[in-house]
Amino acid sequence: MDNFLMLNNGMQMPLLGLGLYRAVGSDEATTAVTNAVSMGYRLFDTASSYRNEEEVGTGIRSCGLAREEVFVTTKLWNTAQRLGNIEGAFSRSLERLGLSYVDLYLVHWPIPGLILDTWKVMEEIYLSGRARAIGVCNFDEAELSELLEHAGIVPAVNQIEYHPLYQRPELLSFCQANGIAVQASCPLARGAYLNREPLVKLAEKYHRSPAQIGLRWLVQKGISVIPKSTSLDRQLENSQIFDFTLLAEEMAIIDGLSEHFSVLNPPEDLLV
Ligand SMILES: NC(=O)c1ccc[n+]([C@@H]2O[C@H](COP(=O)([O-])OP(=O)(O)OC[C@H]3O[C@@H](n4cnc5c(N)ncnc54)[C@H](OP(=O)(O)O)[C@@H]3O)[C@@H](O)[C@H]2O)c1
Numbered sequence: 001m002d003n004f005l006m007l008n009n010g011m012q013m014p015l016l017g018l019g020l021y022r023a024v025g026s027d028e029a030t031t032a033v034t035n036a037v038s039m040g041y042r043l044f045d046t047a048s049s050y051r052n053e054e055e056v057g058t059g060i061r062s063c064g065l066a067r068e069e070v071f072v073t074t075k076l077w078n079t080a081q082r083l084g085n086i087e088g089a090f091s092r093s094l095e096r097l098g099l100s101y102v103d104l105y106l107v108h109w110p111i112p113g114l115i116l117d118t119w120k121v122m123e124e125i126y127l128s129g130r131a132r133a134i135g136v137c138n139f140d141e142a143e144l145s146e147l148l149e150h151a152g153i154v155p156a157v158n159q160i161e162y163h164p165l166y167q168r169p170e171l172l173s174f175c176q177a178n179g180i181a182v183q184a185s186c187p188l189a190r191g192a193y194l195n196r197e198p199l200v201k202l203a204e205k206y207h208r209s210p211a212q213i214g215l216r217w218l219v220q221k222g223i224s225v226i227p228k229s230t231s232l233d234r235q236l237e238n239s240q241i242f243d244f245t246l247l248a249e250e251m252a253i254i255d256g257l258s259e260h261f262s263v264l265n266p267p268e269d270l271l272v
Helices: 025-038 053-062 078-083 086-097 115-127 141-150 169-177 197-206 210-220 232-239 248-255
Strands: 004-006 012-014 043-045 071-076 104-107 134-137 157-161 181-185
Touching: 025 053, 025 232, 043 053, 053 071, 053 086, 071 086, 078 086, 086 115, 104 115, 104 157, 115 134, 115 141, 134 141, 141 169, 157 169, 169 181, 197 210, 197 248, 210 232, 210 248
Parallel strands: 043 071, 071 104, 104 134, 134 157, 157 181
Antiparallel strands: 004 012
8 A cells, every 4th residue: 555645736645644733832843743753754734823833843854854755734724814814824834834835735724705715825825836735624515616616726635524433425535536635634533432342343453553443444545644642652653554454344344433523623713
């Protein structure tokens, strides 16, 4: 199995990355990045709203790898969309990261009425070469359809909550049919499924942990995963998912766990 997904512009995106939400300060964010690099992680997922771009950038610049060996994602927050200051927000993200480009720039949330205006500026950023790919997060089929009807550039990625307790096969199929790679945020459901019996049993069978089984199930579906951990042991555990294969019937057992249980709360400004 390839450890990369081919994006619609020909770029390769690692199937495994490190999520950095709630990795706070240099102790957690910088150290998490440098440790993860030594374990083979090559994709790092931050956002302006995580307030750790500076520390993440320090980790990336000091990790010993050439810039082109690392895949860096950051995201555009809602306030900048509402203020129409997307270019400014992007420049400030690059400054905080201390990088001249990111590999992937994502719209963090769809804001009704602003989807097309925001995407126009995202396209300009892409064409400027300062984001090697652009994409979205948390878009459903209707929001993607609205965007696709008018977009000059198809989003490379839709980053959405996806894990055994919150499965979205129709949205996954829609994205894959339209050349949009899916990346799972909260791939561990922040721990919520790790004691579920089928995962515990499969973990015993494969001498793995339930977290590894959940992550393996995702990558076997062609979904990129970005589990967050600031613990060395758990980072290592989460990275060891490419040397075993779940059987079709085992995949189906996990498919059967879906119960529309979401751990991700939309931000307050979208709850009106
Ligand atoms: N685009 C979006 O709107 C959006 C939304 C949410 C998340 N994300 C991205 O997706 C990433 C992952 O999501 P997330 O951080 O919300 O949740 P997650 O990765 O599902 O779960 C992270 C939690 O699980 C723990 N953990 C990690 N590995 C473990 C293991 N092997 N066994 C048991 N517990 C483990 C972590 O604690 P320790 O750190 O102590 O190990 C942390 O508390 C984020 O960091 C962020 O980059 C994006």
